[in-house]
Amino acid sequence: AxxxxxxxxxxxxxxxxxxxxxxxxxxxxxxxxxxxxxxxxxxxxxxxGYGDHLSPRERAVARLASLGLSNREIASELVLSHRTVEHHVARALRKLGVSSRTEIGPQLGP
Incomplete structure (x- = not known):
């Protein structure tokens, strides 16, 4: 059809x-x-491209970072390298307009 x-x-x-x-x-x-x-x-x-919006992977990494997981723990959980996680966290911080991992949670919403 x-x-x-x-x-x-x-x-x-x-x-x-x-x-x-x-x-x-x-x-x-x-x-x-x-x-x-x-x-x-x-x-x-x-x-x-996702522009100023988080990609699905950046959102997943940001969510785990906001819960207090280290980059290595996030990498293990999502089967990524810790360097890739570092890049995702940095982009998430920039896109969300925050300067620390503790500020990510409220910016992500429910």
């Missing part, structure tokens, strides 16, 4: 909805389905 006009419309609507909730993998899955049926989709080269 996704190859027909109605199916393509549904996929475009799904892509818009997934983009609104930052469901990157679902957006890519729908775009792939469109391509398989001969419709081209616009895709920027490189990684998807």
């Amino acid at each position: 996704s190859g027909g006009p109605g199916g393509r419309t549904v996929l475009h609507e799904a892509i818009a909805a997934y983009q609104d909730i930052d469901a990157v993998w679902d957006v890519l899955r729908c775009q792939r389905e469109l391509r398989e049926h001969g419709q081209t989709t616009v895709r920027r080269p490189g990684a998807l």
Whole structure:
């Protein structure tokens, strides 16, 4: 059905909805389905950017940092290198406009 006009419309609507909730993998899955049926989709080269918003991974790292976990503990929990965690924490601090890990929690919200 996704190859027909109605199916393509549904996929475009799904892509818009997934983009609104930052469901990157679902957006890519729908775009792939469109391509398989001969419709081209616009895709920027490189990684998807989040601008001034936290990426899902930055949000996960920030949440654990706000709970008092060390970078090494976060790295172990999320199966990342401690250097990657350092970068995520630094970006989260900058994007949230705070200067310490203890200030992260209130900025993340519920």
